[in-house]
Amino acid sequence: MFNPSQTQAAAPAMNGFLAAHALPQAGVAVHERASQKMVETQKLLKERLAPQRRVVHAGDVIYQAGERFGNLYILNSGFFKIVNLSADGREQVVGLKFRGDWLGFDGIAANHYACDAVAMDTGEVWVVSYEALLAACLAEPGLLQVFHTAMSREIAHDRDSLMSVCTLPADARVADFLRYWAESLAERGMRTDQITLRMTRAEIGNYLGMTLESVSRALSRLARDKVIEFVEKGRREVQIPDVGALSAFVQRCLAPAPVMLQ
Amino acid sequence: MFNPSQTQAAAPAMNGFLAAHALPQAGVAVHERASQKMVETQKLLKERLAPQRRVVHAGDVIYQAGERFGNLYILNSGFFKIVNLSADGREQVVGLKFRGDWLGFDGIAANHYACDAVAMDTGEVWVVSYEALLAACLAEPGLLQVFHTAMSREIAHDRDSLMSVCTLPADARVADFLRYWAESLAERGMRTDQITLRMTRAEIGNYLGMTLESVSRALSRLARDKVIEFVEKGRREVQIPDVGALSAFVQRCLAPAPVMLQ
DNA sequence: CGCCACTTTGAATTAGCTCAAATTCCGTGG
DNA sequence: CCACGGAATTTGAGCTAATTCAAAGTGGCG
Structure with a gap:
């Protein structure tokens, strides 16, 4: 599937991209800051939503494709895989989730989850009702930002995955x-x-x-x-x-x- | 890159998926409903946000990877491609956008866009400041739902793309x-x-x-x-x-x- | 009209797949 | 504690789908 030539295939070019992305270099500092931010985020979630905690073990499925959407899940510890299923039976791991990642965004649009979320290890997720989250966001816009950031990161990462597979x-x-x-x-x-x-x-x-x-x-x-x-x-x-x-x-x-x- | 064997590779199975997805069959009716919904959505956006309209032509770039994030764009007519760039110069078309789709979600997380959005045809986009959108959402939660639905659809579709490429x-x-x-x-x-x-x-x-x-x-x-x-x-x-x-x-x-x- | 970008098609090459066999690991039960 | 069996992994050998390279064909546009 790899194919160097397609690299030149799509149009324009690099422009200001490299410069803009050259900024964050000091790896460790960046990670400390990111880690710090995650702690704040979790605190915010905990205080505002008092989410139900749920312990999971390897193999546990927290939601399934087709199931009615209602909750989002914030991964507090452990690892998850997200598995997509096609009508004809193909199965595809389309994402991996780590501590701090959110699960279930795929369900919002159609009001049904589009994938399976399967634990790969013992861990804990925080269960948040989407309705409750929206309500809390109206009271605390900072929470809205956290929520949107999580979705945005997911979109950006999914694209990187596609790029890896394709190039x-x-x-x-x-x-x-x-x-x-x-x-x-x-x-x-x-x-x-x-x-x-x-x-x-x-x-x-x-x-x-x-x-x-x-x-x-x-x-x-x-x-x-x-x-x-x-x-x-x-x-x-x-x-x-x-x-x-x-x-x-x-x-x-x-x-x-x-x-x-x- | 294709590979039938991986189909059986990942764990679990089909469960209630097929049944749940067998529901929407009557294609035309579904499309009419979807189309109707889009009209309502656009009306809501227009009334609540009075977005700036911008006409684009094939080849126009409405935002670029690395550029500071600020606006979201709603595609009112025309077609766009979303192009991802890697640090080493690989270029990858990671998405195609049609009327009603939103562009720019990838920029929320890092406060910089992660991709280029390039028009492939003459068209019109509505420019919405993310800040203004958030403000409007607080006043009109229906708008928030529209926004989240658009993001969710994008996530679900990106996963389908990955599945196509992989299987x-x-x-x-x-x-x-x-x-x-x-x-x-x-x-x-x-x-x-x-x-x-x-x-x-x-x-x-x-x-x-x-x-x-x-x-x-x-x-x-x-x-x-x-x-x-x-x-x-x-x-x-x-x-x-x-x-x-x-x-x-x-x-x-x-x-x-x-x-x-x- | 003629250039240039895009497309098509063929032929040879190859990365990655399939098939197969040997090996290691790990949980289970004697 | 050890033997056994199943699952996961490794490695080799051959095959094939898709790539690379090349050449010819086509259409749009100045």
């Missing part, structure tokens, strides 16, 4: 996936040097649009290149000594065929 | 793209038997994650199978005698290899 070769997609996972943890103040993938190769492959074998081969190659390292006993634990090396690996995959001798 | 082979992706385009027009009360693609093969290919040659071949095959028909003189006009035939074509692509003689 990166398989190996780079896996590397970018690990980078994204590590980055997501970092933003939440969690350690990133050693992460536990809570998905099978098959799930990762489904999410990235490739087979489980391709995922396995890509991970092996990443390990061979010392970009990642498997913790002995159990291939679900991955050590990432340097997240930057993952980005570099992605770039290497995109680089034109290395001309030997010349 | 459909190239030919099916092109067929599904045409189906989506026709469906989008139908929802807006426009004719769907003859549509004008406002994108080059390269743009379509970029959007669908394949090369322009593959798009061309897929279209040729669709024409050979009489699922579509090219209007003579100019290969941008496509006749779709029966939208259902496009869905059938997609299913045929997914079907297990037809066993001959047995």
Whole structure:
């Protein structure tokens, strides 16, 4: 599915983009600020909405495609996958959710959820009735901003996912996936040097649009290149000594065929 | 990129999904209702926000990645593409927008737009300041619902796009793209038997994650199978005698290899 | 009328898939 | 505690869908 040529396909160009995005560089500081902001947000939610807490375990489904919409869920701990189903039976992991992410936005439009939300680990979600949230937002506009920010982030991220799938070769997609996972943890103040993938190769492959074998081969190659390292006993634990090396690996995959001798 | 096996990869199953989604069948009536709803929505926007109108022409960029966020745009006529840019120069069409769609949600979270929005045709957008919209929503909660519905639809659709790219082979992706385009027009009360693609093969290919040659071949095959028909003189006009035939074509692509003689 | 951008089609190449087999891990029950 | 069985993973070998490269065809527009 990867295809360098399409890169030049769509029209215009880079313009002021790079400059504008070059600003936030100091990674750690940014993450601390983001993490700080999340704490405030959670406090706001807790005070204004007194959400019901619900503990979930791996495999639990908090909502299902087709089910009547009513609640939004804020992920307080654990990991979720969002699974889309097609009428003809295809199944697709379309999103991964971490602490602080909201779940259920897809249900607002049609008044029915459009996907399944499945826990991949033990965790806790806060259940918020959409009606109650709207009411609370009228009283506290700051809450409205929090809500919109969460939706906006989701939209922006979904687009990045589509871009990865459409423009990166398989190996780079896996590397970018690990980078994204590590980055997501970092933003939440969690350690990133050693992460536990809570998905099978098959799930990762489904999410990235490739087979489980391709995922396995890509991970092996990443390990061979010392970009990642498997913790002995159990291939679900991955050590990432340097997240930057993952980005570099992605770039290497995109680089034109290395001309030997010349 | 297509890969039937991943279909079984992710866990659970179909549950109540099919039943729930089998409800809206009577296509025309549904579209009339949707179209009616759109008119009401536009009236509400016009009355409450008195948005500034802006005429655009093909190629016009109404906002750019990196630019400071401030406005949302409601597409009143014409067609837009949303283009994502990566730091390393990859370009990806991540969305297509039709009449009634909103543009700019991606900018709320980071206070900068994350993509470019480019007109593909002459049209008109309504410019709404996000601040003004929030203020108006406090006075008129119906407006808030309209706003959230638009965001939610976008999230749901982005996921469907990812699913298409990840689970459909190239030919099916092109067929599904045409189906989506026709469906989008139908929802807006426009004719769907003859549509004008406002994108080059390269743009379509970029959007669908394949090369322009593959798009061309897929279209040729669709024409050979009489699922579509090219209007003579100019290969941008496509006749779709029966939208259902496009869905059938997609299913045929997914079907297990037809066993001959047995 | 002629250029240029877009499109189509063919032929050769290849990234990633399918199929298959071996290996490791982990939970379960004896 | 260890043996067993099922699930997940790894790796190899061959195959195929889609890409790359190339060349010819078409249409719109100045």
